[in-house]
Amino acid sequence: MPVKAVLTDIEGTTSAVSFVFDVLFPYAQAHLPAFVREHSKEPAVAAQLDAVRSESGESGADDERVIGILLEWIKADRKARSLKALQGMVWAEGYRAGQLKGHVYPDAVSALRRWHEQGYGLYVYSSGSIQAQKLIFGCAEAGDLTPLFSGYFDTGSGHKRESESYIRIADSIGLDAEQILFLSDVVEELDAAQQAGMQTCGLVRDGGTLGRHQVVQSFDAIDPASY
Structure with missing residues (x-):
């Protein structure tokens, strides 16, 4: 799929x-x-x-x-x-108050905008609260990015290193797990997502490996259509 x-x-x-x-x-x-x-x-x-x-x-x-x-x-x-x-x-x-501006890498901003235009559903899964997630993207240095996203998940869906969490998220999104590409810089999270059936790609901005998962150094190198 x-x-x-x-x-x-x-x-x-x-x-x-x-x-x-x-x-x-x-x-x-x-x-x-x-x-x-x-x-x-x-x-x-x-x-x-x-x-x-x-x-x-x-x-x-x-x-x-x-x-x-x-x-x-x-x-x-x-x-x-x-x-x-x-x-x-x-x-x-x-x-x-304008004292904080959310940091989002420029390559992530451009990729998220491109994928949204291409019709991919975009979702966030972070250990930070959903409110904090929306603030980072809503008050980003690049502007309000929240219109790009279809949903947000935090630890209310379960621990990020447990496969059951990703199964719950796939059910909530309404797709088979294999139709979802998960991006992270933590090998245990990638392992859990893969065990749940998701496609995975690791971010290693300073180089290195993340177990057996495909890794890239920039969002520019990620093409969801290739999975």
Whole structure:
């Protein structure tokens, strides 16, 4: 079956790892305390703060202790959904204020636009929240790229290194797994997608290999029609 959709990772694939670790995480770390203090009574924020208390086992923690827990989680790169949701809220303020611009490699921008014009369905699967995904692409240096995408997936679909996650995503997209091309810079993710039946291509922008998967150094070298 020919490929009809492309599912792409973000960090290290469409976007520089450094953007996440050197820009987004420090921004959240710097601005999250004030954000929590200012918005803790708002229902959406309060719900996430309660989730932090529950997940940390500190049900009686006050807001200042919750802030401390969140900063510890950021430092440890913990994949907590409550943290990701709150980070997304902080980043949203930064994007709206023009303090943040999403990084997307120029070759990824041109390829995504080309594939969209050619009729491929484009989807994102990242460990970052769907809100964070939309912000990166919606407030990108190249402009608003969200009209190119048909859907977004995060860890709500499962762990990125488990094949069942990719089966769920294929079912959600409504295609056979083999009709989907998955792009990533992580061999374990590529392995899981391949085990689920998807086509795979690895991004190695600085060279190297990703197991037995085909690898390229740029989106310019990817042709979904060749799979």
